[in-house]
Amino acid sequence: MAKRSTISKSAPWIGAAVLAVLGLVTAGPAYAILGALSGFVIGWLVFWIAERRYRDAVPSYYTAGQTLWHYAFRVICGGIFVFLITPILVVMPLSFNAEDFFTFTPEMLAFDPEGYSLKHYRDFFSNSDWQNAVRNSIQIAPMATLLSVSFGTLAAIGLSQPHVPFRRAIMAILISPMIVPLIISAAGMYFFYSRIGLQGTYLGVVLAHAALGIPFVIITVTATLVGFDNSLTRAAANMGASPVRTFFKVQMPLILPGVISGGLFAFITSFDEVVVVLFVGSAGQKTLPWQMFTGLREQISPTILAVATLLVVISVLLLMTLELLRRRSERLRGMSPG
Amino acid sequence: MKLTKTLLASTALTVAGASAFADGHMANEMTIVSWGGAYSKSQQLAYHDPYMEKTGVSIINDESSAEAVSKLRAMNEAGNVTWDVVDVVAADALRLCDEGLAMEIDADEVLANGDDGSTATEDFGELLVGDCFIPQIVYSTTFGYRTDMVGDTPPTDVCAVFDTETYPGKRALEKRSINNMEWALICDGVAKDEVYDVLETEEGQQQALDKLATIKDDVIWWSAGADTPQLLADGEIVMGSTYNGRLFSVIEEQNQPVAMLWDAQIFDLDGWIIPTGLSPERQARALDYVRFATDTQRLADQAKYISYGPARKSSAPLVGQHAELGIEMAPHMPTDPENAKNTFLYNYEFWADYRDDIEAKFQAWLAQ
Numbered sequence: 194m195a196k197r198s199t200i201s202k203s204a205p206w207i208g209a210a211v212l213a214v215l216g217l218v219t220a221g222p223a224y225a226i227l228g229a230l231s232g233f234v235i236g237w238l239v240f241w242i243a244e245r246r247y248r249d250a251v252p253s254y255y256t257a258g259q260t261l262w263h264y265a266f267r268v269i270c271g272g273i274f275v276f277l278i279t280p281i282l283v284v285m286p287l288s289f290n291a292e293d294f295f296t297f298t299p300e301m302l303a304f305d306p307e308g309y310s311l312k313h314y315r316d317f318f319s320n321s322d323w324q325n326a327v328r329n330s331i332q333i334a335p336m337a338t339l340l341s342v343s344f345g346t347l348a349a350i351g352l353s354q355p356h357v358p359f360r361r362a363i364m365a366i367l368i369s370p371m372i373v374p375l376i377i378s379a380a381g382m383y384f385f386y387s388r389i390g391l392q393g394t395y396l397g398v399v400l401a402h403a404a405l406g407i408p409f410v411i412i413t414v415t416a417t418l419v420g421f422d423n424s425l426t427r428a429a430a431n432m433g434a435s436p437v438r439t440f441f442k443v444q445m446p447l448i449l450p451g452v453i454s455g456g457l458f459a460f461i462t463s464f465d466e467v468v469v470v471l472f473v474g475s476a477g478q479k480t481l482p483w484q485m486f487t488g489l490r491e492q493i494s495p496t497i498l499a500v501a502t503l504l505v506v507i508s509v510l511l512l513m514t515l516e517l518l519r520r521r522s523e524r525l526r527g528m529s530p531g
Numbered sequence: 532m533k534l535t536k537t538l539l540a541s542t543a544l545t546v547a548g549a550s551a552f553a554d555g556h557m558a559n560e561m562t563i564v565s566w567g568g569a570y571s572k573s574q575q576l577a578y579h580d581p582y583m584e585k586t587g588v589s590i591i592n593d594e595s596s597a598e599a600v601s602k603l604r605a606m607n608e609a610g611n612v613t614w615d616v617v618d619v620v621a622a623d624a625l626r627l628c629d630e631g632l633a634m635e636i637d638a639d640e641v642l643a644n645g646d647d648g649s650t651a652t653e654d655f656g657e658l659l660v661g662d663c664f665i666p667q668i669v670y671s672t673t674f675g676y677r678t679d680m681v682g683d684t685p686p687t688d689v690c691a692v693f694d695t696e697t698y699p700g701k702r703a704l705e706k707r708s709i710n711n712m713e714w715a716l717i718c719d720g721v722a723k724d725e726v727y728d729v730l731e732t733e734e735g736q737q738q739a740l741d742k743l744a745t746i747k748d749d750v751i752w753w754s755a756g757a758d759t760p761q762l763l764a765d766g767e768i769v770m771g772s773t774y775n776g777r778l779f780s781v782i783e784e785q786n787q788p789v790a791m792l793w794d795a796q797i798f799d800l801d802g803w804i805i806p807t808g809l810s811p812e813r814q815a816r817a818l819d820y821v822r823f824a825t826d827t828q829r830l831a832d833q834a835k836y837i838s839y840g841p842a843r844k845s846s847a848p849l850v851g852q853h854a855e856l857g858i859e860m861a862p863h864m865p866t867d868p869e870n871a872k873n874t875f876l877y878n879y880e881f882w883a884d885y886r887d888d889i890e891a892k893f894q895a896w897l898a899q
Binding site (some may be wrong): 490493 | 561564567568571593594609755759761765
């Protein structure tokens with residue numbers, strides 16, 4: 194690696210300072226930060242190109258084309274990442290808006306504390322509509338997940354037995370909720386559930402969501418069952434274990450990863466679902482996505498953004514916990530964390 | 532064989548359990564359907580909260596008024612009406628009444644007398660349109676404009692909407708023919724009392740669409756009442772139409788640089804209907820609620836929270852100050868003489884006859 198000159202080391206900071214002052218003078222504090230960031234990047238980039246430092250990271254035998262592709266690839270990946278993550282990030286500052294609109298106010302851009310407030314979070318925690326929606330979602334999603342996981346796992350095990358007749362046809366029927374447009378299933382469920390008195394009840398929504406979740410469980414569990422060695426169950430039977438005991442002691446622990454990821458999908462399906470619950474539920478089963486949907490349509494209130502921010506934070510925490518647990522169990526098993 | 536029996540038995544048990552659950556669930560709850568937003572909030576404070584306190588019934592809000600007609604049709608078809616009281620505009624009430632989806636109401640029997648001793652029929656007067664509709668408020672669809680985007684000459688005339696030279700910038704109009712066609716004709720030189728005669732004819736409809744075409748490139752079409760307030764607050768548009776209560780909230784409660792353009796505001800009515808197909812107990816409770824929620828004091832109370840005019844004549848003197856801001860509400864009512872210098876009443880008969888036809892033309896024109 195070539196030794197870097199002092200000027201090239203300080204260039205990013207100089208660029209940042211110049212553009213920050215420029216931004217502050219012409220447009221205000223928000224633009225000063227924007228200016229500082231872009232000045233830093235520009236200052237760094239100029240010397241990075243001028244000193245041919247882009248050669249440092251690639252093997253010396255690379256042609257110009259290969260070097261270009263090396264960086265183009267990274268830029269494309271970064272672009273995709275930005276494209277995916279920006280819509281999620283942009284709502285976060287807006288959720289602290291002091292106004293009741295989806296707008297960056299001049300006060301917010303000037304970093305005036307007056308422009309920010311927690312009132313939308315307060316509204317979320319004090320408004321009975323939102324609290325009911327949270328309660329409903331928390332009551333519906335786990336029950337639906339439990340049902341989908343139990344039925345889905347049983348179905349997957351049954352369907353992976355070679356002697357079951359019409360396996361493909363049954364599989365296709367069970368997976369159909371995933372393939373048929375949701376609105377069709379929803380309308381069908383509405384009329385069917387109305388006739389048997391399930392429309393507008395807690396049980397009805399749970400059953401509908403379970404039906405939507407089952408395909409995910411079947412697919413993930415079937416995939417793990419492909420690698421399952423059936424001689425293990427025969428060995429267990431040989432030692433006198435009943436089929437139920439064999440299932441819980443031998444088969445279940447081995448296919449658990451598939452069951453858990455299927456359950457996770459089923460949970461998210463129920464937790465995020467808005468179309469079916471609009472049909473099958475009544476206002477008493479208003480879930481979070483339903484409340485967000487009506488909120489967006491009838492009253493464009495930043496409370497929705499506050500809820501979205503909370504949900505993002507919860508999902509990140511959940512995924513981090515899962516990952517930490519996974520690493521811990523791998524460490525305990527003596528494997529190195531992947 | 533054994534498996535089949537077990538399956539059948541468990542299915543039967545599930546269904547029985549489910550219906551028992553469903554009945555128990557309905558016992559002391561009623562579902563009231565409305566529009567959401569500031570409007571639902573005003574109903575919550577003026578009607579629902581005192582009613583729940585008085586009777587112990589718990590009220591669930593469903594913000595589905597926008598698709599009330601189609602949902603009620605589906606509920607009726609499925610034989611499972613889950614709504615107890617529904618807030619709809621008068622035109623929807625007339626449609627629901629014609630289709631037998633809304634219960635016929637004898638106003639004097641069902642509704643309370645006015646505080647001044649007048650009967651309900653006298654008190655509501657000509658606002659009792661159709662046989663099923665229980666009027667609640669008078670609202671208007673009118674324009675609001677950004678005060679900081681119109682220069683030194685704020686618009687005073689509805690035709691400013693079509694004047695893109697003096698007032699450059701985007702405008703928001705509702706994505707439907709009603710109201711827009713009337714405004715277009717007025718601004719194309721048709722006299723106010725001839726608007727509907729002209730609009731009956733093919734040429735008249737074309738004339739209105741041609742006038743709208745002059746600003747088509749500058750229009751953002753809205754479909755929810757909250758759109759225009761959001762666009763005004765963003766400064767995306769220079770002016771836009773919406774319900775006057777929404778504009779009141781933007782101006783007085785949110786302190787945005789927006790002002791009202793009351794010229795050629797179009798009055799419409801909003802109120803309750805009770806769906807047909809309710810069990811006798813639910814119907815009795817719905818009637819009890821409606822009687823409570825439309826008495827003189829309650830209607831006047833709603834005006835404390837939102838700037839819509841109460842439908843009863845006897846409520847007008849009781850309209851006071853805004854509950855939180857403490858400002859007088861009367862000057863913000865669409866019916867205030869200052870605001871109502873030039874108004875239009877939504878023509879129910881005309882739109883009942885021509886709605887499907889003109890709406891189809893309008894949507895086809897939009898898609899061009």
